[in-house]
Amino acid sequence: MKDTHLQTKPQYSPFHQYWLFNPEVTFLNHGAFGACPSPVLEAQYRFRQQLEQQTFHFFVREYETLLDDARQQLADFVGANSEELVFVPNATTGINTVLRSLTFSEQDELLTTNHEYNACRNVLDFVASRTGAKIIIAHIPFPVNSSQQIIEALMEKVSSRTKLVLIDHITSQTGLIFPIQEIIKKLTNLGIDTLVDGAHAPGMLALNLQEIAATYYTGNCHKWLSAPKGAAFLSVQRDKQSLIRPLTISHGANSPRSDRSRFFLEFDWTGTPDPSAYLSIPEAIKFMGSLLPGGWSELIKTNHNLAVNSRKLLSEKIGITLPCPDDMIGSMAVLPLGKRWKNYSDLNQKLWQEYQIEVPIMPWEDENQSLMRISAQIYNNISQYEYLAEVLLELLINL
Structure with a gap:
């Protein structure tokens, strides 16, 4: 991970123990391929x-x-x-x-x-x-x-x-x-x-x-x-x-x-x-249904709430208007980055190579705009999205 002045140390939730992730990676991309827990x-x-x-x-x-x-x-x-x-x-x-x-x-x-x-x-x-x-x-x-x-x-x-x-x-x-x-x-x-x-x-x-x-x-x-x-x-x-x-x-x-x-x-x-x-x-x-007392219904609600709260945090930190109402998302949330990061592949590379953050940045429509998609699974923690926000702010300053 890059040595920076960033104060937030991202943490996984206690449920992280059931997955095989490298703890040095901030993994916010469950939506891409999923992740299978060890008992399964x-x-x-x-x-x-x-x-x-x-x-x-x-x-x-x-x-x-x-x-x-x-x-x-x-x-x-x-x-x-x-x-x-x-x-x-x-x-x-x-x-x-x-x-x-x-x-x-x-x-x-x-x-x-x-x-x-x-x-x-x-x-x-x-x-x-x-x-x-x-x-x-x-x-x-x-x-x-x-x-x-x-x-x-x-x-x-x-x-x-x-x-x-x-x-x-x-x-x-x-x-x-x-x-x-x-x-x-x-x-x-x-x-x-x-x-x-x-x-x-x-x-x-x-x-x-x-x-x-x-x-x-x-x-x-x-x-x-x-x-x-x-x-x-x-x-x-x-x-x-x-x-x-x-x-x-x-x-x-x-x-x-x-x-x-x-x-x-x-x-x-x-x-x-x-x-x-x-x-x-x-x-x-x-x-997965055994992880929370309320079973699957509580798990779905918990992941949704984390996605909602995380996109709100990111939108406020980096100045992005939310693109849809909360009830139109599940446990993935997408934020338009506008034209500030036209080179989405460059941003993806920086986030991974310099900060070991796994989050997809994708082109949208005419490819002059970029979208960032965050995922929220039970192993994630709000501090990981706070860290992402701090990194994005730092990269913005250097644009």
């Missing part, structure tokens, strides 16, 4: 041992039962119908799976927003280039004053040719919670299918996928749920399951079995896997 990693190791001790027995006699149990516990946690839920390695795979399974034509419009995650927007571009479908972009302002602005901007772009809407639940670059339940209800009434990129939602928000009622919903478990890397899910309404095929076609495509749905037979086996990340999801749900 230990559970994953036990599953790997079980697999390797008798591989044939594991895959042939134990695997489906273990997978079904993990699926049911995850379905209970996210408010899904377990018969509509399959595991995928990450939400990007979930988005690819749906978009590359569906059929589009030159007459179709695929609607999304300017806040859509780049990887998923790339999938949309890929599919459109092959099918001739037209991509329509709803421009959601940022800063934004209310959820109603999001609804109005999106619905204004809906037409009689809109075939599918791809929308974030929580945006990656801007950290906004989109009012997807209201949006989906309006679109469903118009006969338009919805694909929700819920990469950040599980573990950040209390989910009820049956109430949200998206046609397709995919979410990561390795981020805010803190499961091991390679754990995510895809939920597909039952009447649409015959349309959706895994990216890898395997034995399930012509299986004679009638005791399981074709949906499960195809997605549950796409070649020999390491399913330990999927099987460890119940342990992540259990462990």
